[in-house]
Amino acid sequence: MSWKETAEPVLTRMPTVARPEGHVPFKRKLLWTAGILVMYFFLTNVTLYGLQTTTQGGDFYGQFRSILAGASGSILQLGIGPIVTASIVLQLLGGADLLGLDTENDPRDQVLYQGLQKLLVGVMIVLTGAPMVFASPLLNADPQVVQQLGIGTRGVEGIIFAQIAVGGILLLFMDEIVSKWGVGSGVGLFIIAGVSQRLVGGLFSWSGLTPTSSDGFIAVWIGILTGSTELPGSPLTSDGLSAIFLGQGMILAMITTVLIFVVVVYAESVRVEIPLSHARVKGARGKFPVKLIYASVLPMILVRALQANLQFLGQILHSQWSGMPTWLGDYGDQGQVTEGLFWYLKPIQSPEEWMWFVGATVTADWWQVMLRIGVDLTFMIVGGAIFAIFWVETTGMGPEATAQQIQNSGMQIPGFRRNPQVIEKVMERYIPQVTVIGGALVGLLAVMANMLGTIGQVSGTGLLLTVSITYKLYEEIAEEQLMEMHPMMRQMFGSE
Numbered sequence: 001m002s003w004k005e006t007a008e009p010v011l012t013r014m015p016t017v018a019r020p021e022g023h024v025p026f027k028r029k030l031l032w033t034a035g036i037l038v039m040y041f042f043l044t045n046v047t048l049y050g051l052q053t054t055t056q057g058g059d060f061y062g063q064f065r066s067i068l069a070g071a072s073g074s075i076l077q078l079g080i081g082p083i084v085t086a087s088i089v090l091q092l093l094g095g096a097d098l099l100g101l102d103t104e105n106d107p108r109d110q111v112l113y114q115g116l117q118k119l120l121v122g123v124m125i126v127l128t129g130a131p132m133v134f135a136s137p138l139l140n141a142d143p144q145v146v147q148q149l150g151i152g153t154r155g156v157e158g159i160i161f162a163q164i165a166v167g168g169i170l171l172l173f174m175d176e177i178v179s180k181w182g183v184g185s186g187v188g189l190f191i192i193a194g195v196s197q198r199l200v201g202g203l204f205s206w207s208g209l210t211p212t213s214s215d216g217f218i219a220v221w222i223g224i225l226t227g228s229t230e231l232p233g234s235p236l237t238s239d240g241l242s243a244i245f246l247g248q249g250m251i252l253a254m255i256t257t258v259l260i261f262v263v264v265v266y267a268e269s270v271r272v273e274i275p276l277s278h279a280r281v282k283g284a285r286g287k288f289p290v291k292l293i294y295a296s297v298l299p300m301i302l303v304r305a306l307q308a309n310l311q312f313l314g315q316i317l318h319s320q321w322s323g324m325p326t327w328l329g330d331y332g333d334q335g336q337v338t339e340g341l342f343w344y345l346k347p348i349q350s351p352e353e354w355m356w357f358v359g360a361t362v363t364a365d366w367w368q369v370m371l372r373i374g375v376d377l378t379f380m381i382v383g384g385a386i387f388a389i390f391w392v393e394t395t396g397m398g399p400e401a402t403a404q405q406i407q408n409s410g411m412q413i414p415g416f417r418r419n420p421q422v423i424e425k426v427m428e429r430y431i432p433q434v435t436v437i438g439g440a441l442v443g444l445l446a447v448m449a450n451m452l453g454t455i456g457q458v459s460g461t462g463l464l465l466t467v468s469i470t471y472k473l474y475e476e477i478a479e480e481q482l483m484e485m486h487p488m489m490r491q492m493f494g495s496e
Helices: 003-011 026-044 060-068 081-095 107-134 143-149 152-181 186-204 217-226 238-245 251-269 299-320 341-345 366-394 399-408 420-427 431-452 460-485 487-492
Strands: 271-278 285-291 337-339
Touching: 003 107, 026 152, 026 186, 026 460, 060 299, 060 460, 081 107, 081 152, 081 299, 081 366, 107 152, 107 299, 143 152, 152 186, 186 217, 186 460, 238 251, 251 431, 251 460, 285 431, 299 337, 299 341, 299 366, 299 431, 299 460, 337 341, 341 366, 366 431, 399 420, 399 431, 431 460
Parallel strands: none
Antiparallel strands: 271 285
């Protein structure tokens, strides 16, 4: 008996969102998407009952918050972390062909795959949420609530864990609703929402007449031009220039933000177009585009989630292992690693962490900083290429799957025999190379954006994801509007 027959009674009974019967009008899709977005913002403001407001570790996931699409201290504490981690496991198992599931052609295997994904998300909620509540200083129980309820610290911690578990499950079904009834994907929508919120705050936030460090770019420059914001020195001195470009003025952060937008949009438009013609209809021609970022930026979520889990492992070891050797990691009073293996594995998040030559508060030696930068670059570039390959192979974008799709559509490559194996050989000239190059390029851009800083202190990966997902969302909305105006096209492309 195979594992599929054993697990089928459980996996097929997993709760799921029903697919719509027939075509969903574009306006209704927008309403579903907007409704889920409003619900997401509402849940990010639902605070955890029984949580101590000040914790020793602070918001550890703050550096990854923009790509995990959660909110510290809220019911969405875990964000999309469990969904992404479960996807990593399924990507690895599927890439190694250990599952034995044909998700392209077998409806039964599709149901099993979706049920397995939900089961893994539940497991990851437990594996990431339970240590966060019970074995680390990240989420502490409020002593007053413990005294009021009289169920002990562990009891209140159990209530906190139950809340974040419910939040993780809600986010899973919200993602499924958007994927089936809305536009785009829920995961992408939540990332856009979180990053856009921080970008808008980084541009327009204004505390009032008294300038503060939390003011946005526009408010800071109004203060500099009117003289209400004082620079540490004259604009012509090194201190003044450092403050304008790296500090209060945020010039470098603005340049980096705009540059990332431009580079990603340009990279999305760079493509190799393979000509196609219909085998039976003369004059019917088309093109199959192989984009430079063929695997999209989404595999970067998997790489950063892996880094986040490694850092979380360090936090757990630090809190539970009193004799933890310093070569593994030395954690200060704020619960942040300052040296050791986990420090080298920690991604660079801001210019202050490595620009020792402009007076930044870097306590490590220059060679240690350079080694950490090298580790971060290697992790992101190599990891981006590897996960891009897995993403392409497991989402039906590889040469073999693409050749079969072209064959089934009745198209062929002019000058070549109409055969899936022939088309596959042509696709193998482009897809694998472009996938590796695109994944490595995205990893490099993510590290460079982090090192130079961005508006609103958005992570480089978060900014890359937002621009790429927004671009693809725009393309999907344009396609939906085209289908709405020409209903016959829905029948041609099998959308109805």
